[in-house]
Amino acid sequence: MKLRLIECFIPKHIFVGLDNIVDEYKKNIVWHNVSELGSSMVIRILATLNATEAIVDMLNKEYGGSNFRIIVFEPTTTVPTITEEKKEENILDSEEVKKGRHRLSRHEIYDKLFSVMNSPNEYYLMLIISTIVASIGLLRNDVTIIIASMIIAPLLSPNISLSFSIGVADWELAKKSLHNLFFGIGLALVFSILLGFLAPISIDNPQISSRLSIGLMDVVIALCAGVVGAVSTASGISSVAIGVMIAVALLPPLVAFGLMVGSGHAIEAIPILLLFVINIIGVNLSSILVFYAYGISPYKWWKKEKAKNLTIISVMLWFLLLFLVVMLISYLKY
CATH class of the missing domain: 1.20.1080 (Glycerol uptake facilitator protein)
Structure with missing residues (x-):
């Protein structure tokens, strides 16, 4: 499974949580974390490649008007290995996820x-x-x-x-x-x-x-x-x-x-x-x-x-x- 690690740095006082993103793309998010770094909050999301563009756009929409920075990494490996499971619920993927299914963001x-x-x-x-x-x-x-x-x-x-x-x-x-x-x-x-x-x-x-x-x-x-x-x-x-x-x-x-x-x-x-x-x-x-x-x-x-x-x-x-x-x-x- 192709993955991307998304890091988003935003001012602490404008952080409003990740619930909307996690709920929207829960099938495509492998892991997420939020931590403090000085006066900033650091959002880390390990997601599937097909949802990366949509998640980055959502973060940009949420925090793009502020002094923020999004960085996307391509992990060389992750342990334990993550395999793509064929689930019936996959047909419910959003249009944004479907668009990115077989390509880079x-x-x-x-x-x-x-x-x-x-x-x-x-x-x-x-x-x-x-x-x-x-x-x-x-x-x-x-x-x-x-x-x-x-x-x-x-x-x-x-x-x-x-x-x-x-x-x-x-x-x-x-x-x-x-x-x-x-x-x-x-x-x-x-x-x-x-x-x-x-x-x-x-x-x-x-x-x-x-x-x-x-x-x-x-x-x-x-x-x-x-x-x-x-x-x-x-x-x-x-x-x-x-x-x-x-x-x-x-x-x-x-x-x-x-x-x-x-x-x-x-x-x-x-x-x-x-x-x-x-x-x-x-x-x-x-x-x-x-x-x-x-x-x-x-x-x-x-x-x-x-x-x-x-x-x-x-x-x-x-x-x-x-x-x-x-x-x-x-x-x-x-």
């Missing part, structure tokens, strides 16, 4: 994505290195090196982060995601065009020619990659991260396009650019739908409707862009 996902978006130096360094590695792999027609660049490539993070920001109506995270995405694309293009100018690549290169022919299967791959990327982010399953990077292959098409432009084959490289655009659209479209299906929404009630409208508009926009790109591909092929 909104707060954990946000912190994970925001920390990545807030580390631009490391992000751009990894992007430059992966661009160089991908360029070498394409020039040498070495699939192993190209796969290595996919594993390094950080371009997936801003796309997933952008989709999450729409689900929680967070403009600050959206702006950081868009900045990192566009600046990262520009940086990879500049480096790959320069490398293509210094070491021209032939259009007959197998790694180039294979990316000149695109179809509906590429759309399916992009959509699947977005689903897996969002699921791995929301559920915390890090073991699939490498597989996601390889499946989506955002960087190699972009680098291949840059190499072709630098080598003087800009017109011939248009299908490769479309392949990259398809991957961007597919990842964002499917990840938005996954986050919505997981029930991810803002904490503040007045933002919930706004986030829902943003999700609908974003899905319609990405779907329209996908349709237009597919029509363009069909036109170019026939």
Whole structure:
């Protein structure tokens, strides 16, 4: 059973007890305790992962207007071992608990994505290195090196982060995601065009020619990659991260396009650019739908409707862009 230890520090004079939280989530709370620490009260709750978001939101609602702090830990182990029992009463779980049943809390996902978006130096360094590695792999027609660049490539993070920001109506995270995405694309293009100018690549290169022919299967791959990327982010399953990077292959098409432009084959490289655009659209479209299906929404009630409208508009926009790109591909092929 996945657990979280929630610690809440609040001023002593505003503490009003835990009865409402314990009564509401008694099936999901393994242990709870309240103690004094100087002028503060410390609330400790060991709860199941699926109820963590709801409990944190309830604490925030109860004490959020004061000088307080909530910290959530992931216990590595607890003794005696706690096993999840199948009880008939589980069907009575609240909607908040059901939403969090198979994912991390909104707060954990946000912190994970925001920390990545807030580390631009490391992000751009990894992007430059992966661009160089991908360029070498394409020039040498070495699939192993190209796969290595996919594993390094950080371009997936801003796309997933952008989709999450729409689900929680967070403009600050959206702006950081868009900045990192566009600046990262520009940086990879500049480096790959320069490398293509210094070491021209032939259009007959197998790694180039294979990316000149695109179809509906590429759309399916992009959509699947977005689903897996969002699921791995929301559920915390890090073991699939490498597989996601390889499946989506955002960087190699972009680098291949840059190499072709630098080598003087800009017109011939248009299908490769479309392949990259398809991957961007597919990842964002499917990840938005996954986050919505997981029930991810803002904490503040007045933002919930706004986030829902943003999700609908974003899905319609990405779907329209996908349709237009597919029509363009069909036109170019026939």
